[in-house]
Amino acid sequence: MQVVIIGSGNVATVLGRLMVSNGHQILQVWGRNALHAATLAAELNAEAITDINAINTEADLYLLAVTDSALAEMASQLWLGDKLLVHAAGSVSLSVLKPASTRYGVLWPMKMIRKQMQTLTPVTIFIDGNTEEVMKELEALAAEFSDTVSRANDEARAKMHLLAAITSNFTNHLYHLANHYCEAENIPFHLFLPLIEDTVSQLRVSHPREVQAGPAFRNDSATLERHRKLLAQYPDILKIYDAMTASIRREFGWEPQN
Amino acid sequence: MQVVIIGSGNVATVLGRLMVSNGHQILQVWGRNALHAATLAAELNAEAITDINAINTEADLYLLAVTDSALAEMASQLWLGDKLLVHAAGSVSLSVLKPASTRYGVLWPMKMIRKQMQTLTPVTIFIDGNTEEVMKELEALAAEFSDTVSRANDEARAKMHLLAAITSNFTNHLYHLANHYCEAENIPFHLFLPLIEDTVSQLRVSHPREVQAGPAFRNDSATLERHRKLLAQYPDILKIYDAMTASIRREFGWEPQN
Known part of the structure; x- marks a missing residue:
């Protein structure tokens, strides 16, 4: 053309x-x-x-x-x-x-x-x-x-745009926050790349519900408290930590749904 | 052995x-x-x-x-x-x-x-x-x-454990929430796999700050409001949407830091 x-x-x-x-x-x-x-x-x-x-x-x-x-x-x-x-x-x-x-x-x-x-x-x-x-x-x-x-169409594209924000912009922001923490604490961020890539590769074979893990999923309050203490100097990351923890806990029945 | x-x-x-x-x-x-x-x-x-x-x-x-x-x-x-x-x-x-x-x-x-x-x-x-x-x-x-x-050591491992929760458990939860929305709205979740894989592959070559995108990053309030309307029936996802949006806005100077 x-x-x-x-x-x-x-x-x-x-x-x-x-x-x-x-x-x-x-x-x-x-x-x-x-x-x-x-x-x-x-x-x-x-x-x-x-x-x-x-x-x-x-x-x-x-x-x-x-x-x-x-x-x-x-x-x-x-x-x-x-x-x-x-x-x-x-x-x-x-x-x-x-x-x-x-x-x-x-x-x-x-x-x-x-x-x-x-x-x-x-x-x-x-x-x-x-x-x-x-x-x-x-x-x-x-x-x-x-x-x-x-x-x-317009309506479907608006929904795709929303889903793109959640799956790409928000996940990238989590990597950004983790990278902040790594830089401040002298931890090499690249150590987490295998875990991150593995988490994503699961999406081709499993429903995300089946591979959810972590202290919020397990209702492991001792570990959640330990993590929160490690974030005491990082109030912005702590806010996100608490919001994500609450959402996972609601999802898996440890807290009432809205 | x-x-x-x-x-x-x-x-x-x-x-x-x-x-x-x-x-x-x-x-x-x-x-x-x-x-x-x-x-x-x-x-x-x-x-x-x-x-x-x-x-x-x-x-x-x-x-x-x-x-x-x-x-x-x-x-x-x-x-x-x-x-x-x-x-x-x-x-x-x-x-x-x-x-x-x-x-x-x-x-x-x-x-x-x-x-x-x-x-x-x-x-x-x-x-x-x-x-x-x-x-x-x-x-x-x-x-x-x-x-x-x-x-x-114990202390370093506790920090790694926290970072694993952020980079793997939390990102997987975002995929889970997006998958919920897709199932409820009859959208094939697999359409987002190329975007998700691409987002992660950037981590091998770029700092996450350099590839951040999306309406919160751009301070595009019209799109943010449109997204929030699309989530009216999904209060759990909306809470996370708002928390992540606020965090990205703080990160890029559209809202005061804590």
Whole structure:
């Protein structure tokens, strides 16, 4: 396909790169920042533009990859007729694209994307479209980038976004807190990588309920108190420790459910 | 080495199996439950005993692998002279073994061990001993089972135990909560496995601070409110959502630190 990329950030860069490596041709890269647009355009062998009115209207696909909060306003400045227009944002409605085209959709890679990535995998890509034909076309495109492609409308995508926050952002924050503690106490954080990787690998074979362990799960109050004492100098970590402990205890019947 | 295993549960089974596969000979398996002792002894080609006074006192190594709360009392019933005695519990003091031998230590695989495991890896094993010679001996033994062996005295082991709870038990609980939500909302949990695995794989190359993402990190209150609405029917998950969000916001300066 011939593609115009509107945006020059992380998502524009990585999706553009993947399109090129899958045989698509990038005609133009638009960027508000001329240097960013020129840099990405050079990598993708495309023309750099900074004037939204200079967009080539003969491409097959327009990827609108600007920050979430700018999507609606950018779309309102475009009119692409029946050319396929997509955005790549998990938490933005499909309908923001309606002013700009009669055929529009979403292709959301559920991953934190950074410029230096050469590949997206492993990743689940969620797609949506304003017609069945658009959805089929985006499913085929997304399948070039990932083995795991799934449909999700606005409401479903909002739920996926929530689940991504819980399973990725929150777990990463726990690693961050543990890393803090390790740095303060001179403990090598890498000692915990085998345990962390093992915990995750269980998800492919077991329900999380079956592998829950630890003092809160066992209602082992002596160990819970010992852990709390070790956190006396870390009130932020202690708050999380108490919240997670209470939640595990509710889950396994040691405390009443809400 | 010639080994006597006192216990017939998960840790006794898996460590016993690893010892046999590394060329050690298991002389006896003691178990309070005759059937459990006989089953494990048969697998390890050892004698099953249920009388603690029937223990062969000529072995090189005695592995005391009973439940944490029974360790001290079991040790008080043994006298092994200068035979090496070890327990495998993270949160129990080395000193509980003092009444039973002049040479004693700890070999703690930091992992949730279940009978069906044929291998321990990936795992970090922490060892301790009452003398330098015991520590060296246990380091060599642990190195047969894992590439990652580290020393940790009682105090250090308590900190490792806390960090294991944060990085493994708490993250698993987050997967459990997400799985609940998926089951209730008819969302396939497996869609999140690529994201979860990717989040963990970042730990080998980046500091967790560098890869933190999500609405709390960005101070994106519109998305936070949308997520909270999606959790209205899930008060237990909402509590955790709020606690984690507050902690991330404190961490990245959107809320005052404690």
